[in-house]
Structure formats: C-alpha cells, structure tokens
Amino acid sequence: VGWLSARALSGIPEVRAGDDVAALILRALGGDPPGEDEVVSIAHTIISKAEGAVVSLDQVSAGERALELGALQGRDPRVIQVVLDQSQEILRAQNGVLISRTHHGFVCANAGVDASNAAGPGTLVLLPRDPDASARRIRARLRGLSPSPPAAGGSGAGPGGEVPGHGGPAVMVTDTFGRAWRHGQTDIAIGLAGMAPLDDWRGRTDAEGLELRATWLAVADAAAGAADLAREKDSREPVVVIGGLQRFITDEDGPGALALLRPLDEDLFR
C-alpha cells in the first residue's frame, strides 16, 4: 500500500548572500542528514538569496516599454523592467499581470520575480539563474556534509567520505505558479537533482486502442505541491522533507526540472 509523508523543518534562519543552504538544512535537521530515500524540497527564495539573485529597485532604470506597461498596469515601471529583463517573451499583459516566458523557459506571472519580505524594502528576489544546477550543487553538498554510513560489503568510502553509489537525498527547488484556467497557485518544481521529474506510463498501458489521455505523471510538480501543504504559509518553513517517493529517486542527478517544460513548438497557447 502506498503512502506519502512530508514534514516542514523549523529553524531555517533568514538567508543572506553567500550562505551555505545545505549546511543550514543539516543544522535544522539537528545534524541528522536526510535519507537517500527522501526528497528535500526547498522554496527557491532562500536559494536565490544565497546566490545573490536579488535586485535593488534603486539600481534599476525603466526603459520605454517598462514605462509604457507600468502606466498601463498602474505598477512601478522599475518592477516591470526587472520582469522584462528576466523574460524572453511576454505572453500576456492583461488584468494587471504580466505572463512571461522566463529565460529558463518557465511560463509564469511576472517572470517569477517576487518582493522580498526580509531582504528589505525595494528589493526583488529573482529565480535562481539555473535552478537545476542549484539543486545539483545542494545535493552534492548535503552528501558531502553528511556523515558517511559504515562501509558495507567491502565497498569503502571514497575521498571526502563519499560512498560510491550513494546519491544522497533528492533535492527539489520550488516556486509558486498560477494556472491558465484555474484560480489560485500551486508549487511546482523549477529545479531537481536525483529524482525523475516525470513518471512515464505511456508505453506501459494495455493497448485497447482506446487510450484517450496520456499517462505521464509530473511527479516532481505533485511533490512540490505536497511540500507546500506541509507548511503553513506564514510559518517561514522553506524546507520540507518528503518520504514515500523512493521509486522516483535516482543515483544520477538526472535531467532536472527543465524536462518538465513543454517545448515552444508544442505550445498551443502562446
């Protein structure tokens, strides 16, 4: 019988540029590292802050298009400029929202640019430049910081205490995205290391000749949503540890969350 569990970590402090996110997570876990069968889900905001992916509005000057859109939407044109800078394309500018395709390829409101509660007034937090790389880096670091398990069956620990074939926990980086036809937002995976982003049953169904709907499950996105439910929004718990997803965890870092992007030439709603 299947199961899923998720627990939010308390004790992650305000993160500043240069902070070691993996070390903060380990400390919040009381030094007891997450298991190889667990997924560590991290709200991107703390990674963006650690990586310095923030912009101070007083260093932004709005160009012509930002001034125009700002006037149209009644919004600070410098904020619009930051959104434009993070976008390869604006799909819609309506109802006070910019729907953007980011440089990564994510389609979301305002290119994922967020006001920061704590980084100070006038500070915007961007998406990490390469969230899959962030996930891989944090995964490697969690693995490096974790005490190595006792060597078994003659396979000794490698240099740095790493055990061959021990991939460590999967690491997921999340953000909160809206949906085209539904109210509200859900968390989805924007970065991923050590977990299959999709569970592909398309070839495995019995062929009745009647298969109408693809069976290709975006398990990483569902896991990101589950992680968000484990925290109360005001409790500042950016890190959630998920159990029960062993079957999707891989030794290899794998294709990352970019594999979840529908390519432009399959986009029916551009």
Add this chain to the structure above:
Amino acid sequence: VGWLSARALSGIPEVRAGDDVAALILRALGGDPPGEDEVVSIAHTIISKAEGAVVSLDQVSAGERALELGALQGRDPRVIQVVLDQSQEILRAQNGVLISRTHHGFVCANAGVDASNAAGPGTLVLLPRDPDASARRIRARLRGLSPSPPAAGGSGAGPGGEVPGHGGPAVMVTDTFGRAWRHGQTDIAIGLAGMAPLDDWRGRTDAEGLELRATWLAVADAAAGAADLAREKDSREPVVVIGGLQRFITDEDGPGALALLRPLDEDLFR
C-alpha cells in the same frame, strides 16, 4: 511544525453502476471511519462508474464535426463525438488532442473522457455530472455510516446517529489534468465537500507596496496531487486518506471545487 501524510487504501473492488462508494471505502478501512480531521480523496473514475456516467461506443453515432475531427486526428469519430457531447467549447484541436471546456467549466484534454480498463472494451468513462454534488453525497453517506462518537458535554447524537457539528471527513473527487506549458499531468480537485478549495492570503500580507504575485493557494489541487503520489499508478488504489490538512476542513460542505474555476471573462488563453 507542519506535516502532511497520505495513505492509499487497498481493497476497493471494481465498481459497478449503483455501488455505494462510501460503503466500499468504509469496508476498505476495516470499518474504522476516516477522522473529521482527514480528507478522503477519490479518483473520479469509481464515482463515474457508480453513477453510471459511462458510454458504450456502439451506441454512439458520430456527427459531421466528429467525423471531420476524427479524420483530422486519426481517431475514432465516435470517441470524438462523446468528447464533443461533454464540451461547451473546444479550445484547441491540435497535436492529436482536443482541449475542451467541459459543461462544468473544466479545461482539459478530451473533456475528461477516459477509456475504461475494466468496464469493458468500447466503454468510455465520463466525468461525474456534478462532482461537487458527488462529494457532498459521499461525505454525508460516510458520516451516516460511521458509528457515532460517544456524546460529550451533554450534546446528544441526533437522529440517524449523526452528531451536531460533526461534519465528518472532507471528501475530494479528483481527475488527472495536463498543463498548458508543462509536460505531464497532475491530479486536481474536480469535486469537494467540507474543505476550503483555496487558501487566501491576498489580504493578509504585510503591505510593502511591492506585492507582485498573488498569494492564493489552490490547496485542494495540491492535496489531489499529493494523494496521487501516495498510490502507485498500477496498483488500482482510487482512494487515499490525507492527514495534516485540518486547518482547511470545514463543517459546512462549502463552495466546492467549482470555486477553483477561472471564469471565462478572466481567461487570457481562450
């Protein structure tokens, strides 16, 4: 510290028209009813079958438009006809898929029409006619079938063993939907009783004048995704019991999953 848990139930048999879904769930739980603080998530397929929302292809004759679309997409025109019958609007007919707005207002592939593995060859399973009503009915039935807890504080059990103020568990009806700009599908809530579909923080943020992104969480959709992760796809576990969402559970049945639909006049991607 927040948490979430989900467990799939084994032992739900193949469901046929007229079956009592609530009774099947209680039996799978060994007679131990779900708690008032739990959400019972049910894949719509078993509800559709119980309600007789199935169509046999040999009773369908394809009209002109279905013949045309069937030829265009290389698909059985009778299947297309059933999809058209379930739709108020076809948004896109491309890449071998019909993106439909169903009569309920859901935007999804093929109007939610699915081939049935078990209902026999040539049988299609539709969405329930009113999934919120299905959820309310199953919730009431679960409550009625559950042994009443011992009366406390002088408030006696009402007629039929119901306890005033005892709403029973929340009940959610789910389906698997694709997303416009992301690969793969996730489960979402198409029916709901006794749970807030959305968690609205929009008025509750501290006003820095910089709020860029709405904070309006589609908690029911995230919960549906979490439930799907608790089952393995081939294990036929249509029912999942979720814990940790007490803060969203209500005595009243509430607005249901229809509150998750973005109204037509706010649709930027019609």
